[in-house]
Amino acid sequence: MAKKVVATLKSGKGKDFTKVIKMVKSPKTGAYSFKEEIVHNDHVADFLKDK
Numbered sequence: 493m494a495k496k497v498v499a500t501l502k503s504g505k506g507k508d509f510t511k512v513i514k515m516v517k518s519p520k521t522g523a524y525s526f527k528e529e530i531v532h533n534d535h536v537a538d539f540l541k542d543k
Contacts, residue, residue, distance in 0.1 A: 508532060508533055509531065509532055509533065510530070510531060510533055510536055511528065511529075511530050512528070512530070512531055512536055512539050513526055513528050514526070514527045514528075514529075514539065514540060515527075
């Protein structure tokens with residue numbers, strides 16, 4: 493599936509978007525999980541800043 497996403501992002505208007513992966517710590521267990529999202533290049537900093 494990742495190959496399909498990357499191929500789509502490299503063509504046309506897909507260059508305006510970035511796949512962002514953020515590590516999030518669970519407040520209950522203390523374990524880390526990963527949150528993946530495809531966001532517009534202008535909103536990458538906002539995505540990483542939010543908790």
